[in-house]
Amino acid sequence: MKPFIKLTSHTAVLPMAHIDTDQIIPARFLKVTDKEGLGKKAFHDWRYLPDGTPNPDFALNQPINKAAKILVAGDNFGCGSSREHAPWALLDFGFRAVISTSIADIFRNNALKNGLLPVVVPEDIHQHLLSRPGVQVSIDLEREYLEIEGGPGTRFQIESFARYCLLVGKEPLDYLLDQDPLITAFETARA
């Protein structure tokens, strides 16, 4: 797991609510058997016109948003399917954090396991971020604090174990594997 401690970057903004996993990465790109290179397909059907050329109206195609590591999105980001290809695609595209007022459960779980930080902020902070695309934002996972350059800051919460894993780069699977005696005891008791 890629550790996540602090991140400072300008933001890119996709203000629409309910951006689903089919928009983040359309299903026809899920026929891969590895995780590599999915960034090329991120937001494919919004990013490209039917003739394959970049859609100039799509925010992530605009120069101001190039190299942004923080995505600010509308409410209920990542709803829909369980495809982990969604955080894989966003990470490969270059994002390390997603900020919204709420983030769908399965997407959030998947993001945390890959070092993509899902940050839920209050409505007023969200509005501030939506209205200032490209603003510089600092995210400090240790302090669970988000700061907007020249603007307000806010505390946010990441589930304590996921936070620990991200800070030290620990794989949650190693923790589960260490529980082998407990798992065996559970299986024996039920048999």
Added chain:
Amino acid sequence: MQPKTLFEKLWDAHLVAPEAAETPATLYIDLHLLHEVTSPQAFQMLRERGLKVRNPHRCVATMDHSTPSLPKNAHGDYPFVDDQAKAQVAVLERNCEEFGITLHKLGSMGQGIVHVIGPEMGLTHPGATIVCGDSHTSTHGAFGALAFGIGTSEVGHVLATQCLLQRKPKTLAVEMTGALAEGVTAKDLVLALIAQIGVGGGTGHVIEFRGEAVRALSMEARMTLCNMAIEAGARAGMIAADDVTFSYLEGRAGVPKGDAWHQAVEKWRYFASDPDATFDRTVTLDASQVRPMLTYGTNPAMAIPLDGTIPADTTGGMHAKALAYMQFHAGESLLGKPVDVVFIGSCTNSRISDLRQAADVFRGRRVAPTTRTLVVPGSRWVKEQAEREGLDRIFLDAGAEWREPSCSMCIAMNGDQLKPGELAISTSNRNFEGRQGPGGRTLLASPITAAWAAVAGRVQAQTTQIPKEFLV
């Protein structure tokens, strides 16, 4: 004893380690379902780390997403959409062989959509924890199981340890009162619910569907209801098992026989909410007021009664963007809109009762010449059962296509897809932009509503007269 909800009983019965401030609970998983799309990277991780599958007998795999819905061609080959799809299926075969997991291969009697075959084989048990790298795993909650979708990292966790790290979700009781009117199905009921609570209305919660309207549903209708719990953002949807559940399961391959069956039923009866149990939230819905539903936008909450009108914008930019994509406008009715494609299938509505409902409409009628209609059974068993009942003849005589079991046009990974701009009525679960093919436009509905649209060639109320020329 503290009264408990169904969810709490399931949770407590599967705790390997309870949750603490610093660590989530370790939850034991009874059944792990796998398919070709979300498992390859998990098996690869096992290989790279030198890990084994802890309990291969608790894993069952099938292939459904990337598989063709057409039979073998003249050369004896399955017509995969491309080499990548073919390779993905081959990787699943290799992984299952290497790690000792039962696989229901393409063409075998057990093959089908993962959420159709589990219940059909009696693998889905009340009181069990069930996961799959697929959000519609919530379907299995219809049996009083705790069933939810997981990502590929967690598929790896379950393969290696049979466990998942989980924080306890909240509980949401959905009380459904009254009786459904004639022609109104579980699909309409769940679309009405999602329209009421929103696509994020269940986030962080496990839904328990309760009340007389739920009790009155058949097992297959209950599966349709729980299937779409995820479309309200819920972690899972569930219904306590009862005699309807037990009579569905009795005699199926995966359940105990003889005395062991009766013991199992006694054990399963425990998994119901105690009368005084409390939920974090409660929502009520009067099922008697629900009419056939249809979506008009690009998420499942954007749904109206079939004869309703598209509401004015209440959601900010999302609504306008959705209507622009759908080429609809606020205030208009969908009745009379020409439909290019009708898709009857998916883990939501591809079971035998769904096909019977559609066949009742098609019997003695013809699909409109301007409408392409695909009927895709959810499993090999459903297909053969439908053929035993002569339903295939009804579909074919009506001019519909009768396909092989697959997720097909629900997710458009196997080549079954809409062309840009086409309008479809689909019995599937997601009307997201491009879900059924780039630029395709999806209206979600029940099999009955979809079948009526197929014969009329346009969106129409179920009772409207069919043009005479479409009658056989």
